[in-house]
Amino acid sequence: MLKITCPYCGPRDEIEFRCGGEAHITRPKEPGGLSDDAWADYVFMRSNPKGNHAERWLHVNGCRRWFNAIRDTVTHEFKAIYRVGDSPPADLIGPTRGTK
């Protein structure tokens, strides 16, 4: 079981959290103007990197707040944890798909 540091509560067991999938996927401003492909890319397509991955996590059985994390998908190591709205550490991850 991973130990995850909630930016609001501190280190807690993994069972208190829920992973919300890839982070920094911003909802398009004008969905109506998008092609089927562009919309499908937003709704369905996710990156699946080996190594650092920007993810959303929810401290669901705790403060119930969402935050972002960079997790190494090979070792499960949390390289960085930061709040929603903050930019990911540039040295850990390449360009993301959005800013949120």
Added chain:
Amino acid sequence: MIGDQAYRLPAGGLIDRDRVLSFTFNGHGYAGFAGDTLASALLANGVHLVGRSLKYHRPRGIVAAGVEEPNALMQLGEGGRAEPNPLATMIELYDDLVARSVNVWPSVDNDLMSWLAPISRLFSAGFYYKTFMGPPPAWQSIYEPAIRKAAGFGKAPENPDADVYDHTFAHCDVLVVGAGPAGLMAALAAARTGARVILMDERDRPGGSLLASDEGIDGGPADRWIDEASAALQACAEARVVMRTTAFGYYDSNFIAALERRSDHFGGGKTVRHRLWQVRARHVVLATGAHERPLVFDGNDRPGIMLAGAVSTYVRRYAVAPGRRAVVVTNNDSAHGTALALSDAGIDVAAVVDARRNPVGTLADAVASRGIQVLAGHTVIGTSGNKRVTGVSVAELMGDGTAGKPHSLTCDFVAMSGGWSPVVHLFSQSQGRLTYDDQICAFIPGESSQAQSCVGAVVGHFSLGECLRGGAEAGARVARELGFDTSDELATPTTVPQIQGAVEPLWSAPTERGRYDRRAKQFVDFQNDTTAADISLALQEGFESIEHVKRYTLTGFGTDQGKTANINALGLVAEVLGRPIPEVGTTTFRPPYTPVTFGALAGPYVGNLLDPVRETPMHDWHAAHGALFENVGQWRRAWYYPRDGESFQAALDRECLAVRNAVGVFDASTLGKIEIGGPDSVEFLNRIYTNGWSTLKVGRARYGLMCHEDGMVFDDGTTTRIAEYRFFMTTTSGNAAVVLDWLEEWSQTEWPELQVYFTSVTEQWATVTIAGPHARDLLAVLAPDLAVDRESFPFMAMREGRVAGVEARIIRISFSGELSYEIYVPWWSGLVLWENVMEAGARFSIAPYGTEAMHVLRAEKGYAVIGHDTDGTVTPHDLGMSWAVSKKKDFIGRRSLTRSDTARADRKHLVGLVTKDPAIVVPEGAQLVSEMNLVAARRAARGSHPVPMEGYVSSSYHSAALGHSIAFALVKGGFDRIGETLYAVYDGRVVPSEIVSPVFYDAENERRDA
């Protein structure tokens, strides 16, 4: 008859000779001493034969003295304390213990299935796959029952578990696994700096290998040092020693699961039986030791043939002679120590047979100096005896891998050693990489991937001095790294230095029949009856990956998970393929290290504690009035209220007709309820719901649908505007938490700029629904101050006021199609309101109705239940609810509704379905096929090709109000197929049914809006 312990040595051992314990094994009475294991007590009584092998039913004896034991599985205890497959070597003896052999019929001495052994050539690797071919039903009716009777281990208990179990959590600076010399030393070195240390060991006392050794420490016996070190450790305020506790799982972030056995050693009862530890450690020290490997010679499985280290343990720790005359066979030094232990105990050693040409070292020299015969460059190539070994055949090892001329040695037990394999299981589970060590012919821990250290035999340190030194160093280093003051250094105890000779690999001995011959019984995995020939055959047949060899031959499966077998199997594979062992690789070590009871994993969370049960405030009233309940998520909801002698259908019809003809009352308290506030709440609702909310006035309610971004409906409900910036949302009963999470997710992660907040109020409001033509009259009685006429209180309006004297919100809303009000009152007033409704309703012939009637009523009216009539692939348009989808604004999922796939004309649509025979209620889930396909299917050979389905039934009931059955179905292109006949096919029946509108009742809404 109590046995006489004829094989108990006259002195020594860590046993209490004043406490005689009696026990029965296979119905015979025996005696042992406190401090014995079941295995040591059996051996003290001369019992070696304890079981039969899995496939061939060959007689098998005790091989080991610990968790690596492959043979001595027991059926222990009776009734509520029956346990299948514990190891005799790990069962601490207690008075009146009852144990039996497993997999024997009728008895271990006279096993009728042993006819299998002489024809074992037929049962080669993979024989199941090759032999039991034929029609699939034969598997279920013939092969599997026959194989299960012949094979398998202990019997699952039939009675409920009589014991209780619990869970505990611990955090520490250093967790040390294993209380042998290295682990004890490491724990002491760390604990005396003030670090919080937990030391765990699977046995009843610390000491590990020292308990079977006669080596001294600090000039005194090892026992004394163990006692002193343990006392010093216990004196450290932050140290904790937990014995009889097996660390069985090593997970991420230094999370270790361990099983503590608290009552097994006295037969159970009085306290929690097993405790599951969940430990989070800053650093883990693995001092898990090593397991000895058998030698793979012909007939190496006869009872009386044991691991040499186990023999030393039985002699020194338990004061038991495994026999009167031994042959020791080895390829390394350690078994020479066994010869010395036997010699010290006055037991005859016929010879030490050492595969090495030149055994040298402290132990080998001592053996030679005592005049014990040493046959260097020799090994055992065959054995004799049936239920007990009676002799061995010994021959010189020739350079070409063959054996020289054999000669016989008589003996009644054999101590064998094929070298030692470090117990790398936990290390490997922690994702550490293993490295092959040529010096010890085994895998040792390589690079760690967690904060951990390995000390002692697990890293290949087999001398006592190395273990103590390594433990002391690791303990101090770890404490220092964790920030503790280590300036007061712990002196490493002194030991007598030993010169060790190297092990020489001997993965399989030659036989008199040639290499890997099927007739030779060279067992690699005792528990699974895998021989060297099986492994050779698997390789011949092309299963070269070690993972394939394992699965084809079953090596490494079973309750022991190949603790004695795995490295020998790897060595054999490498030998046959002519590849180095590191290239062959290892199989994966997975938790648990040793078997864990289900009870421990479940802990206290059984029975009523398995899952919370949620009840409404009116629950006791429902129960007192005969309601039967159904589970909806964690909720217990009143299902229906049968009167005396009333059938399900009769009660259901009565409840439905009461609503249609008079008035019914329904407990809707389980509805999910969320209060939404903040100046941007309208904008938020506009984005979340498919329909628009800007025009909703205060005091009015609106129905809404929620979609995921893929355009599929996932919840619905009504939301009422209580004030300018306050809304009251209801969700389906099972989805309340999911919807709240959904709202919070969008609010926090995507639209943090919107000022909106959410509060779950599900258990703040009890809900009483009154529905039926008399609902208004009833409300007027209950709320005399409220204007309830049609114009003052229209459909979809909300009023606040007193109902039966209780402050209430009343929303005129209908899920039944009748004139209906939902009355919301504070949770604790729910019962008062309910009782007042029943009392005031008596004059209108009121009847309570349950969830089943609620379902029938809503289906008659054409209302789908999200999650019942939808499955996450249904859009609002598919439900025929385009009226609830705004064209003016964006909302979650909107763009998906115009994707090519969601816009297809042949998507499944929700339609009504009526059977031609009004009495038939088609089961939900029944598949619907077209007439054309039905005919085609009948023409084709029976069962030869699948029939295309047009859709399936999602809701189906008998409607008392309509006098016929009604159903909903999801049918391809259904909206354009009204009037068409489809065929529901189930249970061999074909039921013609017509597609109709799903609104069966009051399509004009005259009753609802009355």
